[in-house]
Amino acid sequence: MIDIHTHILPSLDDGPQTIEESIELCKIAANDGIKTIVATPHSKDGVYEAKSDEILRKVTELNLKLKEIQLDLEILPGAEVHINERLAEDIESGEALAINNGKKFILLELPFIFIPPATDKLISSLKSIGIVSILSHAERIMKFQKKPEILEQLVKSGALVQITAQSLTGDFGSSERKCAEWLLKHNIVHFIASDVHSLTGRPPILSRALERAAKIMGEEEAIALVSHNPRQIINGHDFRPKENY
Numbered sequence: 701m702i703d704i705h706t707h708i709l710p711s712l713d714d715g716p717q718t719i720e721e722s723i724e725l726c727k728i729a730a731n732d733g734i735k736t737i738v739a740t741p742h743s744k745d746g747v748y749e750a751k752s753d754e755i756l757r758k759v760t761e762l763n764l765k766l767k768e769i770q771l772d773l774e775i776l777p778g779a780e781v782h783i784n785e786r787l788a789e790d791i792e793s794g795e796a797l798a799i800n801n802g803k804k805f806i807l808l809e810l811p812f813i814f815i816p817p818a819t820d821k822l823i824s825s826l827k828s829i830g831i832v833s834i835l836s837h838a839e840r841i842m843k844f845q846k847k848p849e850i851l852e853q854l855v856k857s858g859a860l861v862q863i864t865a866q867s868l869t870g871d872f873g874s875s876e877r878k879c880a881e882w883l884l885k886h887n888i889v890h891f892i893a894s895d896v897h898s899l900t901g902r903p904p905i906l907s908r909a910l911e912r913a914a915k916i917m918g919e920e921e922a923i924a925l926v927s928h929n930p931r932q933i934i935n936g937h938d939f940r941p942k943e944n945y
């Protein structure tokens with residue numbers, strides 16, 4: 701499995717604060733069957749401003765530590781970038797780090813309580829220059845919970861959708877679980893990711909959510925959300941959902 705949304709690097713945001721804690725999280729992920737993790741620290745959200753060079757340096761450092769302890773897990777660089785008007789320029793300059801530093805797929809965070817009016821246009825204009833927006837933890841955004849059709853519209857504009865493993869298992873509450881299930885039933889989820897933050901809060905575990913998703917949409921389709929689909933993103937391929945999905 702591949703986890704495309706994680707706060708796994710130490711002391712960059714509200715994720716782990718020490719490399720030891722990062723390593724513990726990596727052990728849990730590997731034990732759950734995760735082979736690749738994209739590190740996506742918060743960027744440009746007004747509180748955390750993880751810089752690209754720092755992210756790249758910490759990814760290299762963590763990979764070296766994992767090699768030392770012979771853990772079969774690879775960390776790739778990325779960021780969870782809060783929506784802003786300068787996004788295209790920031791991606792081009794490398795200030796906003798795209799997934800696997802590829803300048804093609806960006807993990808885009810929207811505010812939890814409202815959708816900025818120009819979101820639709822931003823997603824389309826990024827798409828027109830070859831950048832695909834992946835909307836992070838869509839099921840936790842209140843507007844989408846109340847009216848998931850708004851999210852459907854953004855998908856038509858070219859966005860892809862990531863939901864959180866722990867929402868599917870009910871750990872965030874019933875609104876998040878119901879929204880996640882609705883999105884799965886309507887085939888507008890492209891990725892399940894952990895959004896891991898800590899050992900206690902949100903661990904890097906995908907297998908339980910995968911089981912839930914398989915019950916809703918079938919095993920093969922569910923596996924695509926943690927394997928086939930994320931693989932295309934990290935390889936920078938043009939995104940094509942799994943056949944029959």
Ligand SMILES: [Fe+2]
Pocket residue numbers: 705706707780836895
């Ligand atoms: Fe996140």
